[in-house]
Amino acid sequence: MQTLSLKIATSAAAICFSTLVFAQQKYSxxxxxxxxxxxxxLLGVTVKVAEDPTISVVANEYGFYSLSLPKGTYNLIISNPGFKDFQQSVTVENDIKQDLELSQEGREERDEKTTKIDEVVISGVKKDKNLSSAQMGTETLSIKNIEKLPVLFGEKDVMKTIQLLPGIKSNGEGSSGFSVRGGATDQNLILLDEAAVYNASHLLGFFSTFNxxxxxxxxxxxxxSPAQYGGRLSSVLDVKMKDGNNKDYNVNGGIGLISSRLSVEGPIQKxxxxxxxxxxRTYADLFLKATDDFKDSKLxxxxxNLKANYQINENNRxxxxxxxxxxxxxxGDTFSTDWGNTTATLRWNSIINSxxxxxxxFIYSNYxxxxxxxxxxxxxxxDSKIEDWNLKQDFSWFAGNxxxxxFGLQSIYHTITPSSASGTSVSSFPRNPRYSWENALYINDDFKATEKLTINYGARLSMFSVLGGDTFNTYQNGVLTDSEFLEKGKFGKTYINLEPRITANYRINEVSSVKGGYSRNTQNLHLLSNSGSGNPTDQWIGSSYTVKPEIADQVSVGYSRNFNNNxxxxxxxxxxxSMQNQIDYKNGAQISFDTAADVExxxxxxxxxxxxxxxxxxxxxGKLTGWISYTLSKTERKINGINDNEWYNARQDKTHDLSVVxxxxxxxKWSFSGLFLYSTGNAVTFPTGKYELNGQTIxxxxxxxxxxxxAYHRMDLSATYEPSSNKRFKGxxxxxxxxxxxxxxxxxxTFEDNPDKPGTTRAMQTSLFRWVPNITYNFKF
Structure with a gap:
């Protein structure tokens, strides 16, 4: 009897277990x-299940998404800022592939349907990404909105726009250089289609490299930043180029007072x-040629920008x-300078499975x-050069809802040629290129722990090896203590650092959330600059026997709240x-170009x-959109040998920074834009006294x-007029x-002896712009 009861119980348990397994079986x-x-x-698109809003996923940076669902019929809600939200019905009986298409707002009729999907436009989908994402300190810029903001010379500019956001400060009038949360200019990783851009400015910073x-x-x-990013302490500016229209040919451009642009895109195979x-291109030099004094000048x-893509099959591109x-x-023939970037990226996207x-x-970068x-x-x-050959392998694994x-890896081979001089007026000092190999492994998980708690955590293991081909000196407080020649191909000093990172978001209710995070970043490439705004001739160096990797540990806490239906x-x-191994020039540093001294x-x-x-x-x-941002901050350095070994203001320190957009x-037909900026002036060192030596004032x-x-402040205004146009041409x-x-x-x-009052000193201020009007005609067909 007991045996029979045991068999019945075992059979019942097996049936229940199999039923449970069957009920829990999920498909992609x-x-x-x-x-x-x-x-x-489209990247960053949110795909949510209407029947269970806790099930949602964000498409990766290449537009791929994956959900895990049991058998049944579901309504997927797909949303992305700037596009119409819609609801897609899917019936899940096995793994299915469902490509999705979003319509831009105002571009197509709401009742337009496709033959492949049952599309229902919905309203009221909440734009609450700031409340649900665990990622902190992140802003995504709409290229469409950038077009309407007033900027110098009428050029719409990503670099200028990010400087209107909190925690991001301009390095000066007209400069495209910026500092983030107390970091120096070189502590920002600037990427264009994954390739590093080492100098993102044109015309000494009045334009950026990004068209x-x-x-x-x-x-x-x-x-x-998530663990897939590394190599800089302060920020990542990740810029992606258009893929090109694969359905129709388009031409657009603009003609301005000093520059013009033109873009052509279309299908190679529809x-x-x-x-x-x-x-x-700018053409200020054409105006100079009309003058006698500057007809031989160049400015x-x-x-x-070039890009092409080819879809090999439905899973590979x-x-x-x-x-x-x-x-x-x-x-004329007396002075000339030129500088520039070259980047190239060959990328293979592959959907390995659902x-x-x-x-x-494979990435190449040269400055x-x-x-x-x-x-x-x-x-x-x-002359000077920095050149990178870079291999990246990234995987996105949608392990579940x-x-x-x-996870992935990155390997970069750096070649840095320091400033090398030649000529008859100074002693030539050609410099050997310096080689280094930078590697990293990373893993990062975006984990939806509960309905209200989301955690983004991961780690990056970075390795930087000094390679041979030059003599490496070791200095202690500027004093030479050792010197070693390393043969080409040999490994020298290797630095290994583990960079843990975690951020978490807790959704308090439908309209508010709190966030917190910690991250460690390391940096092995360093820019030596003696100016606050940066110059094209600033010098890049790598970590060496003397220069150690910079390290930053950041802790942050945030609160977000939305109003009026988001x-x-x-x-x-x-x-x-907190930052380690920060670099600064010692007092009285000899950094002129006509010296062969080791800059280290x-x-x-x-x-x-x-x-x-x-x-x-x-x-x-609404008709009126915009933002107000404010930053209250402090940035300091403490370096033995400077300022009596006490804390002092970093050059990029600004107490107050305000932007109204x-x-x-x-x-x-008509839209108007305006912005107002106010910021505390940069920290500088002014003279406190003077003396005469051999007839010269020191x-x-x-x-x-x-x-x-x-203090710096200004206001800019602009207006855009879009007349009626046909479907093919818009101006x-x-x-x-x-x-x-x-x-x-x-x-x-600057400071100089006052000729009107001998024995006294006067300050001379140089200002760049007072009023700068602009007119630009934009077209598209």
């Missing part, structure tokens, strides 16, 4: 998300391959993209500059960042700290960066004025 719904109009893959006509997406991450070519830049840009400045996505990238001087039969030349895991948004974050002998090392409060309030819909859509200086430039006019009320902001302040 996966595919890619595209722009319906042009076939561009917005060629861009699809741009995002900035302030310190708390809906299977496409291309885009986008070029831009221009050009850049060219190839991309090839490139960027070429150059600046040329010259004054849950695993692979991206393999170099050349300077030439000639006078009285004397010549002088200076709760886990989106990314049409208004308020975000606040506080942060504290002029460096000192210490620590840094940065902390602050960031606030941003946004209005995201607004766009008003008056009617379908100024004396005391504390490093103890003084301030005057618009953009009018604007930079610095409306003519504020003479200080670019530099």
């Amino acid at each position: 719904v996966s595919g890619t998300v595209k722009d319906k109009k042009n076939g561009e893959l 917005s006509d060629a861009l699809k997406d741009a995002s900035i991450i302030k310190g708390n 809906e299977k391959s496409s291309f885009i070519v986008s070029g831009r 221009y830049f050009y850049d060219l 190839l991309y090839l993209s490139g960027y070429f840009g150059r600046d040329v400045l010259g004054l 849950k695993l996505f692979s991206n393999t990238s 170099n500059y050349n300077v030439a001087l000639s006078s009285n039969n004397n010549t002088f030349g200076l 709760k886990h989106s895991i990314k 049409n208004y948004e308020l975000n606040a974050e506080i942060y504290y960042k 002998s002029e460096l000192l090392f210490g620590k840094g700290r940065a902390y602050g409060l960031e606030l941003i309030a946004k209005k995201k819909s 607004a766009t008003y859509q008056l009617n379908p 100024f004396q200086y005391s504390s490093r960066n103890a003084d301030r430039m005057p 618009s006019w953009s009018f604007g004025i930079y610095n409306v009320y003519g504020r003479e902001n200080a670019y530099t302040i």
Whole structure:
């Protein structure tokens, strides 16, 4: 009897278990998300299950998504800012591939349907990504919105736009350089289609290298970056180029007062391959040729973006993209300088299965500059270069509805040629290139722990090896202590660092959430600059026997709240960042170009700290949109041998930074934009005394960066007129004025003997722009 009962119980348990297993069996719904109009893959799209809103996934940076669902019929809600939200019905009986297409707002009729999918446009989907994402300190920029903002010379510019966000500070008037949460300019990783851009400015910073006509997406991450990013302490600016329209041919461009641009895109093989070519050039030099004094001068830049893609089959696609840009400045035969970037990326996307996505990238990046001087039969030349060969292998694994895991590796071979001089006016000192090999392994998981708690955590293992081919000196407080020649191909010093990272978001209720995070970042490439805004001839060096990797540990806490059905948004974050192995020049450093001294002998090392409060309030819909951002912060360094070994202000320290940005859509034809900026002046070192030596005035200086430039503020206004147009041709006019009320902001302040009052000193302020009007005609067909 007991035996029979045991058999019955065992059989019942087996039936229940099999039923449970069957009930829990899940299948994959996966595919890619595209722009319906042009076939561009869309990144960051949210795909949510209407029947269970806790089940959702975000498409990766290549437009791939994957959900795990039991058998049944479901309604998928697909949403992305700037596109119409819609609901897609799917019946799940096994693994299915479901590609999705989104329509841009205002571009297609709501009742337009496709023959493949049952599309129902819905309203009221909440734009609450700021409340649900665990990622902190991240802003994604809409290229469409950038077009309407007033900027210098009328050029829409990603680099200028990010400087209007909290925690991101401009390095000066006209400069495209920026600092993030107390970091230096070189502590920002700037990527264009995964390739590093080492100098992202044109014309000494008045333009950036990014032609917005060629861009699809741009995002900035302030310190708390996921583990797939590495190599810089402060931020990641990740810029992606358009893939090119694979359905129709388009031409668009603009003609401005000093520059013009033109882009052409279209299918190579319809809906299977496409291309885009986008070029831009300034022509200020043409106006100079009309004058007698400057007819032999050169002053221009050009850049060219190229990209093509080919779909091998439904699971594999190839991309090839490139960027070429150059600046040329010259004054007859006496002076010339040019600098520029070259990047190339060959990328292979592969959907391995319904849950695993692979991206393999081969990347090339080059930045170099050349300077030439000639006078009285004397010549002088200076050049420098940094070149990278980079291999990346990334995987996206949608392990389940709760886990989106990314893992991979990266290997970069660096060649850095330091500033090398030649000529008759100075002693030539050619420099040997320095080689290094940088590797990294990473893993990162976006984990939906509960309905309210989301955690993004991971780690990056970075390795940097100094390779042979040069003599490496070791200095202690600027004093030579050792020297070693390392044969080419040999391994020298290797630095290994583990970089843990974690951020978490807790959804308090439907309208608010709190976030917190910690991250460690390391940096092995360093830019030596003696100016606050940066120059093309600033010198890159790698970690060596003397220069150690910079390390930053950042802790941040944030609060987000939305209002009025998510049409208004308020975000606040506080942060504290501790930095190791920070670099600065020692007092009286000899850094002129006509010396062959090892630049490492002029460096000192210490620590840094940065902390602050960031606030941003946004209005995201309606005729009037925009934001107000404010940053209260402090940035300091403490380096033995500087400022009596006490803490001193970093050059990029600004206590207050305020931006007000607004766009008003008056009617379908007219829109108006304006912005107001205010910031504390940069920290600088002014002389505290002077003395005469051999008839020359020598100024004396005391504390490093103890003084301030005057506060900076200005207002810009613009208007855009879009007349009625047909389906094939669209044109618009953009009018604007930079610095409306003519504020003479200080670019530099120098000191000299006052000829009117002998024995006294006067300060001389240089300002760049007072009023700068612009008119640009934009077209598309």
